Amino acid sequence: MASGATKSLAFILLILNLVLYGIVTFIAGWAVNYGIERSAEIASALTFPAHIFPIYYPIGNMATSFFVIFALIAGLVGVATSISGISNILHWNVPNLLSAATYSITTWSLTILAMGLACKEINLGFRDSNLRTLEVLTIILSATQLLCMGAIHIGVTDVINQHRH
Template identity: 65%
Template sequence: MASGQVKSAAFVLLLLNLLLYFIVTVMAVWAVNHAIVRSRKTASVLTIPARIFPIYFPVGNMATGFLVIFSLIAGIVGMATSATGYLNVTDGKIQNLHAAAASSLVTLFLTFLAMGLACKEINIGWIDANLRTLEVLVIFVSATQLFCAGAIHARVSEVATILNIYGSGRV
């Protein structure tokens, strides 16, 4: 694959991920706000173990709280990784590409964790439409983050090969 194709694929995927992680973060923040507003009324009628459960959400099922919290964490880390990764890939230095590759892997693993919780929530069932949208977006962004991490790692190996052949410098 030519250098321009890997670079442009990484650019497009980083911008797409920035947008998708922003949407995931907004939806997770909405779910947290919705839970804070409605949980006092809803949790007051529950029995004692469920009332003191630290992550109780009045919508969805028992996996919803974990999904929302980990989606929020993955969304914020993903936005930061996408923004800094875009700057690192445009710079083209091997050190910056390694930083982008490492941060994309951390984001990928956090997103996979949120995706696993989304799959668990789908498996349990009984969710409303807004949470279904969050689940689908988390699953979709995990796939795009996987491709993005692959494109960044392909660019790292390509630049490292060029530097080994032609010597150090900026590519």
């Protein structure tokens, strides 16, 4: 009985994460494109420390470039993990659940890294509304991915215990 509830919870969280990671990927991709298009004209007038990272973001602060890149990476890995996780959850056996558990830990680690950079960006201030949306989604995804990871790990434990008995 607990196995069915865990499977349903993991499936719902994976669908939710797929949608949220897709939105994060879209917004972060837009921000990278915007930064590339605008960086040549603005960065030429900046002093040396601004040339450390080749993309300057006129819509944010000095943490924006790192945050956007890591949010894009976390979003892309999150989309791939959610798609493969849905397939693994539907099979609901030990090898597939262990694979989903490994993917979920990797995605959560990248999301936590992007969340830390989002917190730094919030701390520095002066951000565009699109970046605020990206920050909020990254912080929300760190929590939902943690819940999903926990549900998958509980499912692994349930399936292993069922095979033992």
